[in-house]
Amino acid sequence: MTGHARLSIAAWGATVLGSLVLTPVFSGPFLFISAFLCAVVTGTGVLLQNLRTPRIVVPIVQLFVLVELLSLFFLHGTMKFGLIPWKGTVVEFNSQMVDAMDSINRFSAPLPQDTHLTLFAVSVIAATGFLVHVIAVQLRQAAWSGLLLLIMYTVPAATVHGGLPALLFIPPAIGYIVLLSAEGRSRLSRWGRRISGVSHLDAAEPVEASALGQAGRRIGLTVVAIAALLPALLPALPEGVIGNGLAGGGTGNGIGASISSTDPMLDMGKNLKRGDNVVALTYKGGPSGGSYLRLTALDLFDGNTWRIAPRSDGHKISGDLTPPPGYTGDLTKVPQTSMEIDVTRTFRSQFVPVPYPLRSISLKKDWQYDAGSLDVVSTNGSIVGGKKYKLTSYDLEPTPEQLHDSITTGAPDEYTLTVPQKTPQDIKQKTYEITGAAANNKFEAAVLIQNWFRSGGGFTYSTANAKGSGMSALEDFLLKNKEGYCEQFATGMALMARIIGIPSRVGIGFLPGQAGKDGEYTVRMHDMHAWPELYFEGIGWVRFEPTPSARVSATPNWTVTTSGDPTSPTTAPTSVATTPGGAETPGIDKPRHDPNLPDQSGIPIVGSGNWFTNGGGQVIAGGLGVILLLCIPWLIRVLTRRRRFLRPPGRQAAEGLWAEVRDTARDLGLDWSEVSTPRQTGQWLMTKLPEETHPAARRLARGIEGLRYAGNANLDIDLRPEATAVRTALWSQAPARRRWRARLLPPSWRWYLSRGSTEASDLLDEFDLLLARLRSLALPKRPHTN
Template sequence: MTGDTARALLRDAGTTLAAAVATALGTLALVPVFTDGDWRPPVLAAVVAVAASGLLLRVAGAALADRLGPGGTAPGWWTTLVILAVPFGQLVVLTSVLTALFAPEQAWGGWLPTSESLGDLGAVMADGTVEMAEQSTPALPLTGLVTLTTLLAGLVAVAVDLVAVGARQPALAGLGLLVLFCVPVSTVTGTIGVLPVAAPAAGLALLLFADQHRRLGRRSPEGRRPLLGAGTLTAVRTGAVAVVLGLVVGAVVPTLTEGTFSGGFGGGGGGSSTGTALDPAAALQGQLTLDEPVDLLRLNASVPDPGYLRVVALEVYDAAEGWTIGNLDGETGVADQPELAPLPGQRGGRPVDALLTALGHEDRFLPVLYAPQAVDVAEPDRWRFDPGTGTVFGRDVSTAGQTWSVAAVEPRPAPEELVAAAPLEPELPLVQRYTALPDLDPGVDELVASLTAEAQTPYERVQAIYGHFTDPANGYEYSLTTEPGTTDDDLADFLRLRQGYCEQYAGAMAALVRAAGVPARVVLGYTPGTAQPDGSRVVTSDDAHAWVEVYFDDLGWIPYDPTPIDTDRAVELPWAPRPQDLEVDPRTDLTTAPLPVPSAPAPRDQPTPQDVPAPQAAPQEAASWVPTALRTAGVALAVLAVAAVPAGLRALQRRRRLATGSPAALWDELAATALDLGRTADPARTPRQVAEALAEAAEPGGGAHRSGRRPHTRSRVAAAVARLARAEEAASYARPGSAPVVGPELRADLATARRGLLAAAPRGARLRALLWPPSLLAGLAAALPRPRWGRGTARRS
């Protein structure tokens, strides 16, 4: 291996390392996409594997080149083959890494892919695509999602390595980091933090540094490359500017508001349900339209009074959207665990077994009893269990035509156990997850404070809030047709108007319990239905219901039902008794279709009960245009930033040539300027002939001067171009070591020639040259290694 080849490999090794570190920094943009960092080790393994395999393949290619050509000079076809083989080999290694991490069972040695292991890997990725539809950000790092994330990071690493090392354009490779940055920008609601912006910006800065250092770093006469050689300080300044701009732009540019990968369970609406199913969202508003009741389920239970049939728990509260589903953990199948939802502390409860048959029920959520220990259903591998919410949900399967059995242990806490339950530490993840609230109306906060002022324990706080809704003296009425509110806050409207159905009662109580510092959530499901002569029960659409679950230390989730439904439908909860004289319409208080959103009504006067502070109406802010203006400005900045990328790269290319300072580099920059302005040169013409054509093109007609400088006459431009052409010829044909030295005069000639060409070009041509310079693509094509058949102006970029 020759010295030149060794030095080239050393440069490639440095660029490879820079590309790998930059990609690793770019993956930190995904931090806000996941709830924790379990995704990072496999992603880092993929990036390292791609970099190492690329370097090894290039070293092997150089070693074989010694055998293919004299002095280590390989033929052109071999160079092209190596360029194509490296990314292909990296993809093979990436597939092996994915196999070893996520589908090793049927692979050779646990990592070498086979047809069977590739099938398993494809199944894991298919699960990942389903999990994308189920998850909202921040998402749980489920196996399928992590697999897809690792694949994405690996592909970006291959692309960055190919452009930075293979094409020798590290600066251009920085665009690959934009792919990673787009993930949080398009999926995360609200701010994404400093690290996801600063880390990719630092990665881009590193690639810019590698580009400058590779092209401009010079060796001393002793053969050593100085640490701060030519262009290095420029690279450092450029990198620092990139980081600062990343932080500034990241703080200004708004993020999208969806907050999901593909809608997710939490999207509200009816997208997550089909047929006769509960809409998995509980809004605190609505005008309910009832159809004739539909028989949904037949229930055969081991006890005469089974409790609620849980369908799904809603844990995310938003003032505008109401209660929605959070992220469901789809890692556990219903047949994977001996006990699905054991009670905390191995506490006892009431064992209940049930057999359920779907009559008219069709949903991807499976109704089950409280605290299910085991679920026996057809195709159990397609039914998943989320231990956090006790929800059973299907993948590409529904309850239609299904029969399933459930073995459960219903919680039956004694009142004294609830009274003794200690407050939970605020730092616990469960507390933070189930007490999260947006800013509430001041009237709501005042109501919670007044209700819980004398409560000493979590149970007392919950009982005070529960009593507020169930005490007839407080004037709450059950109604399927509610009066429209007068503010944009449905929770505040319900607490003021005190009229609604179960979704509103449950949603309001859960929000107030959270505001009191106790974990709570809303649950959708069914009351146990009507007893039949044969001992079974039939659950109809009239039995659809919503209630509240509150978490107590060492007791788990305990149901509360604040809705004043008919006693024949109500489930007896000894720790939360209800007044016996409440009789209401026995029909359902949940619709089987998505809840309609009423149009905004004109404000009307409503009486306000004396014991509840009236919520403050949302003020009509004079500066309501500010968020829209900021968002518009942010989008405009983002568009301008993207549009400025070609101009920035072209400026870097021009600065690199000027810093190199050779006659060839200055001549190439003049040729690039002419190409950007739409003037191409015949490669068969000599530099002097090209100079004559350029001087002819630089007519002073449009050259009345911009920026206050004097017009450049044709003679001055022609003289400058001629001197550049002579210097290029002298450098190209001079004996080795006798090339002319470039001084400030020749750089000044380049500036004169460029200004003359720009002044003579039409305004449209100048604008195109700035926003989309054609010389960039020409330079990229010229930078690709290829056989050298001779010298000429086309050989340089």
């Protein structure tokens, strides 16, 4: 096989192995199609090079072949005469790429098995394979092609929810090593005939192992071992070091869901449309009929995205949180409810699901809250998945009369009343038209907007809307197609509220969920929801519900206007399918605390635990781990000494006892010589020992000398008494400081590390020899003829 053919095949193999990292992202037969396309492109290159085609022509022909294959596989209907890619092919390819990028941005991995996503994955892999071939084969710079394989790994590693498995790094690493090995062999072959390498230690062994193969295998195995073991040995990095790493993971076969601090609205849309409808959390307590659980509030709208505005440093959680922003009443008279929430590991979020407004929570360490939004977020990137906590919240129930009489003169901050300059005039005009009957009362105007979305505006609830909540998408939603899900309804009402002078923001969280036995509510991933929060002075932030009854059956109690608008809430539960193919999910807004039931205020929050449960146990475990780690050298020496003295008399036992005396001398700081004979070492030992131990040292040294050099030596000689006497004398003569060091951190332990690396090298030599034997059996050498 020629050098360029071998290198071309290695480049193909490196591409296929590198593309394995995309399997957690894409689904379907994309990998097999990509491997076939790359094989055809590689075969084309090998054929052209065998035909002595000019080097500049080879990649051009390969590119034409790649475009033709992609068109035949995915865009055949757009090709002229069914064979030639034409203008329509380019247009359709661009359209499918746009659709694929939109799906990648909106869906959670693994992505669905759609044609445009398969085309995207195959195009990326095939283009990578083509570039790897050009760089490694045509330009003869195989090392640089590793950057392409690295990019193909780092992209899913930074975006796949929960991160990639550590072992998935091994296939690209092996592919890269094979490519480098092939490139090195091809480069050496141009210098002439390769000289066979290092033979086995046994000179009589007729088989030789390639020196180049030996070096390649050692480097390759070392790199792969480091790649596989290093992630397990390093401390776990916080969430968000590489990507946000939030969605997915957890136990079970569900993908799970996430809310990141980067784009909570986008994450919610992904979870509603693609995430499995697994349990996110369960809770007990709270208002009768269940409670909305909020994660965070989006208060900054720049005309393109709704996101969290810049915040000052959060507040540490210690006791009660700050009072609800904007509320001026007597909080001691407001009913309070207690809840116990258990979050599953499938929900990965730095934000904690809590009712609004929150009063206190049992989470303390590594968690903080924002005074303006009263959301709770981690301080170190950890997630709430797997946490169980207790809390108390205020059960604020403003009456329609209170909201009607509230006069809002300004915003509580610099963001929530800002209307982007590029807001279309049509949206403003529609807002004024809807709220014209409110007689300048902002609460009445807010209720009119809510009712317009739910019943009067002809809107339809559907998760098929993939345009998001930017200004152009909102214009299309509000004035044209009028089809969307909670994201569009919440952001649309929030924008309209700002237009008429009501500060607004968008809450992200969960619907109350499904009631079960013993008062426990189950909240699933498809219960994720968005709603607008409007600000009224003296009362604060108030939740509204513009999403139609197909998703949320009722509006909040306080949105029943004083004029008797028929928006009274209902307690009838409604179950609807929220995602195509998903399980039915209850999407109800049940009435809050029933005034006819006994008051639930005054229930104290359960204590946050003792010192042990609040981190003391981890400190103890960490201390024990450090102690155990420090004890490893001592443990190795003790076990080695015990094994040496338990061996039956013989040559091996005598050498072990001699080694034990050597290690004891080294541990005590004595300069043991490796080049001295046993007799010379025995004479040196006697200078370090008391006179009564000299005979034992002399017998020990002469015994080792006889076993090594005398043909008629006594092979059953037992040197344990002499070794014990010499070792005890050395120990008693050493200063106390050196004895303690010899116990806790014996210097001879470093020798075992060196010995271990030597034995590992010998093992690799045996492996090299085994491969050489197999090669000689499969490909016997032909006899030379003169």
